[in-house]
Amino acid sequence: MKNNREIFNIVVVGHVDHGKSTVIGRLLYDTKSLTEGAIERVKRISKEKGKPFEYAYLLDAFEEEQKQGITIDTTQLQFHTAKRDYVIIDAPGHKEFLKNMISGAANAEAALLIIDAQEGIQEQSKRHGYILSLLGIQKVYVLVNKMDLIQYSEEKFNAIKLEMNEFLNNLHVYPLKYIPVSAFFGENLTFCSEKMAWYKGEPLLTAIDLFEKDKGLQEKPLRFPIQDVYKFDNRRIIAGRIETGSLRVGDEITISPTNKVTKIKTIEYWAERDRTERVQAPMAVGITVADEFFNQRGEVIAHSDNIPLIADVFRANIFWMGKNALIKNKEYKLKLVTQAVECEIQSINKVIDATTLGAIDDAKAVKTNDVAEVTIRTKKKICFDEFKNNQITGRFVIVDGYDVSGGGIISGLVMSARSASTFSKQAMQMVISCFDEYYYILSEGIVKRSKGKPHTFCIGDVIPSVGVTYEYPPDFDVVDIQTKLIAQIRKSKLYDIVTFAAYQYSGIPLLDSNGLVLRVDNDADFSQFIGELASFEEVGLAEFPNKWFDFAKFRQIRYLKTSKSLNIEYHI
Amino acid sequence: MDHLDRLEAQSIYILREAYKKFGRLGMLWSIGKDSTVMLWLAKKAFFGHCPFPFIHVDTAYKIPEMIAYRDKMAKEYNIELIVHKNEDALQAGMGPEQGRLICCKALKTDGLQQVVANHEFEGLILGIRRDEEGSRSKERVFSERNKDSEWNYTNQPPELWDQFKTDFPKGNHIRVHPILHWNEIDIWSYIGREKIPLIDLYYAKDGKRYRSLGCAPCTGKIESTAATVEEIIEELKNTKISERAGRAQDQEDSYAMQKLRKDGYM
Numbered sequence: 131m132k133n134n135r136e137i138f139n140i141v142v143v144g145h146v147d148h149g150k151s152t153v154i155g156r157l158l159y160d161t162k163s164l165t166e167g168a169i170e171r172v173k174r175i176s177k178e179k180g181k182p183f184e185y186a187y188l189l190d191a192f193e194e195e196q197k198q199g200i201t202i203d204t205t206q207l208q209f210h211t212a213k214r215d216y217v218i219i220d221a222p223g224h225k226e227f228l229k230n231m232i233s234g235a236a237n238a239e240a241a242l243l244i245i246d247a248q249e250g251i252q253e254q255s256k257r258h259g260y261i262l263s264l265l266g267i268q269k270v271y272v273l274v275n276k277m278d279l280i281q282y283s284e285e286k287f288n289a290i291k292l293e294m295n296e297f298l299n300n301l302h303v304y305p306l307k308y309i310p311v312s313a314f315f316g317e318n319l320t321f322c323s324e325k326m327a328w329y330k331g332e333p334l335l336t337a338i339d340l341f342e343k344d345k346g347l348q349e350k351p352l353r354f355p356i357q358d359v360y361k362f363d364n365r366r367i368i369a370g371r372i373e374t375g376s377l378r379v380g381d382e383i384t385i386s387p388t389n390k391v392t393k394i395k396t397i398e399y400w401a402e403r404d405r406t407e408r409v410q411a412p413m414a415v416g417i418t419v420a421d422e423f424f425n426q427r428g429e430v431i432a433h434s435d436n437i438p439l440i441a442d443v444f445r446a447n448i449f450w451m452g453k454n455a456l457i458k459n460k461e462y463k464l465k466l467v468t469q470a471v472e473c474e475i476q477s478i479n480k481v482i483d484a485t486t487l488g489a490i491d492d493a494k495a496v497k498t499n500d501v502a503e504v505t506i507r508t509k510k511k512i513c514f515d516e517f518k519n520n521q522i523t524g525r526f527v528i529v530d531g532y533d534v535s536g537g538g539i540i541s542g543l544v545m546s547a548r549s550a551s552t553f554s555k556q557a558m559q560m561v562i563s564c565f566d567e568y569y570y571i572l573s574e575g576i577v578k579r580s581k582g583k584p585h586t587f588c589i590g591d592v593i594p595s596v597g598v599t600y601e602y603p604p605d606f607d608v609v610d611i612q613t614k615l616i617a618q619i620r621k622s623k624l625y626d627i628v629t630f631a632a633y634q635y636s637g638i639p640l641l642d643s644n645g646l647v648l649r650v651d652n653d654a655d656f657s658q659f660i661g662e663l664a665s666f667e668e669v670g671l672a673e674f675p676n677k678w679f680d681f682a683k684f685r686q687i688r689y690l691k692t693s694k695s696l697n698i699e700y701h702i
Numbered sequence: 703m704d705h706l707d708r709l710e711a712q713s714i715y716i717l718r719e720a721y722k723k724f725g726r727l728g729m730l731w732s733i734g735k736d737s738t739v740m741l742w743l744a745k746k747a748f749f750g751h752c753p754f755p756f757i758h759v760d761t762a763y764k765i766p767e768m769i770a771y772r773d774k775m776a777k778e779y780n781i782e783l784i785v786h787k788n789e790d791a792l793q794a795g796m797g798p799e800q801g802r803l804i805c806c807k808a809l810k811t812d813g814l815q816q817v818v819a820n821h822e823f824e825g826l827i828l829g830i831r832r833d834e835e836g837s838r839s840k841e842r843v844f845s846e847r848n849k850d851s852e853w854n855y856t857n858q859p860p861e862l863w864d865q866f867k868t869d870f871p872k873g874n875h876i877r878v879h880p881i882l883h884w885n886e887i888d889i890w891s892y893i894g895r896e897k898i899p900l901i902d903l904y905y906a907k908d909g910k911r912y913r914s915l916g917c918a919p920c921t922g923k924i925e926s927t928a929a930t931v932e933e934i935i936e937e938l939k940n941t942k943i944s945e946r947a948g949r950a951q952d953q954e955d956s957y958a959m960q961k962l963r964k965d966g967y968m
Contacts, residue, residue: 191836
């Protein structure tokens with residue numbers, strides 16, 4: 131039976147007229163995946179239009195598409211090989227239909243990027259490459275199509291391959307194969323082309339079976355966003371889809387962002403065959419919990435030892451599809467799994483020309499079809515992960531008015547006074563990271579920085595002068611070069627906060643707000659530091675931090691096997 | 703999880719999104735295999751409950767067994783059923799002899815539009831699938847219709863990462879398509895696995911069976927000896943005939959379904 135067969139989603143992208151619909155149409159035709167009705171219909175329409183059999187019409191079903199010979203909206207068609215079942219997603223190549231291309235590509239696990247051998251790499255070839263990288267689609271074959279128009283030339287094929295590889299590698303997209311084809315003549319689609327004997331690889335049909343399916347959504351940490359809470363009968367059922375991970379009856383869970391802790395009491399079911407003690411991604415399930423908290427849509431359930439990030443400011447890479455440009459200081463709606471929250475763009479850090487990868491200078495807005503790096507502030511705190519750690523909880527859409535107008539992936543947190551620890555004396559506030567811990571993660575081969583729970587220290591409060599990876603003396607001063615404030619710690623308590631101008635160097639150790647020790651031994655050193663700081667801020671002298679900061683005096687880096695138990699917020 | 707588990711999970715997620723987002727929600731139930739699978743999925747999604755009404759747009763030309771089966775099952779499943787006929791059109795003598803597409807428009811499209819208007823529905827759940835025909839292959843999961851039920855198919859909004867369209871002007875409604883990603887064999891495999899009760903018109907008798915159900919004058923039987931779910935699946939694996947080949951209205955024009963659906967047909 132087909133029940134246990136694997137299903138695999140592939141999107142076909144590329145510049146307009148490079149032959150996306152034709153490749154798919156021909157592939158479906160040659161593998162006899164079409165019904166007589168579908169073929170008859172295309173024969174009839176092709177004849178009415180006085181054309182030879184038009185493979186693209188098999189996908190371009192709308193009259194408008196067939197009249198103009200373009201794909202307007204994305205289509206999904208199914209076919210199968212001996213190995214598995216496929217959903218082939220056809221995507222439009224016109225810039226004005228980029229939103230439809232994205233709607234199609236967002237469902238794909240792998241992509242075929244089609245390039246016309248004669249026209250070569252065009253604007254949408256590059257833009258689509260960029261979109262694939264933003265969507266996190268890493269399995270890519272590049273098809274160089276219409277090889278018949280360049281006399282099946284290996285040389286020209288290699289030139290396109292070199293140029294496209296250079297572009298895509300900058301985006302961290304590394305195509306697994308380049309395949310020369312002629313879709314119209316069926317060369318290298320279902321059989322090895324004799325006209326291109328120089329090509330030693332597989333034809334397309336064999337090659338797609340070589341895409342490996344990602345396994346492991348259920349291996350990731352549990353993320354179970356609450357979709358709804360039902361009270362149809364005496365049960366109070368928390369319903370939703372397990373996006374990643376798995377859970378079992380009896381598991382201890384934390385419900386974020388409020389971080390209430392409870393246990394899974396039951397997994398509910400209606401049909402007897404669905405009775406189970408363990409559920410996993412991507413099942414749509416219902417549970418009851420031991421403690422009857424008030425729960426609502428948008429909260430995220432995780433195992434207590436690995437909860438998502440919770441913040442209201444973060445950095446993201448976005449693509450914009452809206453009719454109106456994305457601007458600062460305007461209210462939008464952000465949707466991330468089942469969370470929906472008002473947000474605004476705090477800063478537009480960089481708008482990128484997707485075809486050259488260059489930054490557009492001084493961009494004040496993100497226009498239709500642009501990609502950009504932005505900082506977003508949400509009205510309420512939300513739960514998420516960085517995209518590189520969890521694609522599903524690391525991506526979001528932005529709604530402008532009635533329509534989804536943009537999509538984005540979260541690249542990291544932004545430190546702000548609201549999500550970080552601070553020293554505080556009325557209006558004087560310094561953001562501090564000097565109580566962070568540093569670990570060398572053996573399994574990953576990198577140093578990571580772990581932040582404690584954000585806390586505000588006021589005058590008189592005891593501070594954690596000894597951590598796992600640092601040990602400060604009881605008396606020291608903390609210099610914040612951002613705000614030009616200095617906090618004074620005496621007997622491990624916050625004693626006072628003063629401005630640079632009011633500060634008198636007294637010979638006790640000086641740290642910066644990250645916990646780096648300043649190489650200052652006397653008044654003259656301190657004055658020189660302040661002097662060089664000004665020019666450092668102006669011209670960014672590279673030697674400044676190396677000259678003045680000492681990491682190791684009160685700190686060491688400890689080793690950890692994995693970062694699993696850490697609340698990691700930064701990689702360094 | 704196997705292939706059917708994944709299809710089921712995605713459909714349940716969609717049904718729950720619709721229920722959460724739309725205060726006035728209804729599900730179209732045509733008595734056919736697809737919408738009966740949807741009814742089953744709704745039972746699963748809501749743990750044995752059906753928290754919205756089911757709607758049958760009765761053209762008065764349906765195959766008679768369908769109506770008897772409809773009333774029997776509505777009782778057994780304990781669902782709230784809204785049956786609607788476009789009485790004005792029927793009294794004025796509407797029927798397939800007036801032209802198949804004209805008849806479909808009046809009795810199905812307009813009938814449906816009347817139900818939406820009478821009940822002020824914001825969301826309508828429909829059991830269409832991408833593999834049925836071309837214009838359905840281009841559909842979104844949450845697909846907006848304006849106040850006249852028209853579909854602006856050349857300018858559909860983006861839909862990605864299961865973030866569906868839930869913001870729209872008052873008066874418009876959203877067509878929700880929870881089984882858009884299933885194919886005909888998936889439907890039958892699921893009916894077999896879950897042992898879902900189904901009207902017996904689909905099972906062959908005297909060498910014929912219905913592959914798709916509709917109105918009696920416009921729906922033909924196919925030659926078949928497939929009398930069980932397993933036999934139907936085997937038959938479908940080996941056929942090259944389209945599922946809707948027996949539906950006469952589809953064959954009226956190259957773009958018949960696109961034109962019907964633009965005006966609000968299912």
